[in-house]
Amino acid sequence: MVMRHKTPRLTLLGAGPGDPDLITRKGWKALQMADVVLYDALVHPDMIAEIPACVRKIYVGKRSGSHCATQTEINQLIVETAHQYGHVVRLKGGDPFVFGRGMEEIEFARAHGIPQIEVIPGISSAIAGPAAAGIPVTSRGLSNSFWVLTATTVDGAFAADMEKAAQSDATVVLLMGVRKIQAIAELFGQFRGAETPIAIIQNATLDNQHTTIAQLGNIATRLHEVDVNAPGIVVIGEVVRVGECCASVSALNHNLFH
Structure with a gap:
């Protein structure tokens, strides 16, 4: 043949x-x-x-x-x-x-x-992850823009734009940042204040999705809820408060379609 x-x-x-x-x-x-x-x-x-x-x-x-x-x-x-x-x-x-x-x-x-x-193209977890947790990356009156950054560079240092993002009023979405969450919270807290909300979304869109919502000033006390070895998305900004309100809606949608 x-x-x-x-x-x-x-x-x-x-x-x-x-x-x-x-x-x-x-x-x-x-x-x-x-x-x-x-x-x-x-x-x-x-x-x-x-x-x-x-x-x-x-x-x-x-x-x-x-x-x-x-x-x-x-x-x-x-x-x-x-x-x-x-x-x-x-x-x-x-x-x-x-x-x-x-x-x-x-x-x-x-x-x-x-x-x-x-x-x-595929749907990026940078947008879909927050959405699955009921968190919009933009919302009128809260955030008109968003940054998407990798938390660290090849040599383990913070990404070059991290401080610029912290100084902005935009929603910030960090990929591959769970292991450095305390250092990230400290940096953003310097510019945005300890009461700024932060969310860690793990296994986004899956049956075992888990979301931890806290503030920059107290996220360290919630790390026992986080699996540092699981894929995670970090969201920082006022839009996270919307996620707290929408958590039940997100759960309902998941139950309807799975």
Whole structure:
């Protein structure tokens, strides 16, 4: 039997914030048409289980402090599998262009002979996480803008814009910041005051979602409620007070659709 050569192709796909039902329709179609799927740690197992059995599925999980594969190895694997099998879907939690290193993978693929590249956006946990907890990132009269930052840089220091964000009146959403929550609260407290509300949302959009709402001045006393090893989103700003009011509505929506 003659094997038909498939054109190397890459689809960079955002899986969404956690709940497998929150992937886009276009994204789901891409998974059905893939030859290989390379997926991350934050992709829900149910999503992987529903990919056709004929599709090769390769785990390349990356979480803070624990990497199944380095970014360099992932880049190389994308190229190798695309040239060998054809259509590779690189499946990432959230959106591939929001702290997902998606552009690095695209540039590497282009430089190594992959002519067809498509990006399918995903719903970022930076917006969906707060929404799942009933917290809007903007709300008339409370916040007209929002910042999204990674809490730390590669060397472990605060992101360069952290202090600027603390000095603003905007809602601030921090990804990968749970382990540094006390230092974050101290920094923001210097500029916004100890009574400024803060929320920590973990496992957002999933059945085991947990939200801790406190103030910058007392969040340290609530850390026993937080699993520092679980994915977490930190929200700082007056909009968090809306979340306290909407918690019952969020829970009702979850019960209706799950």
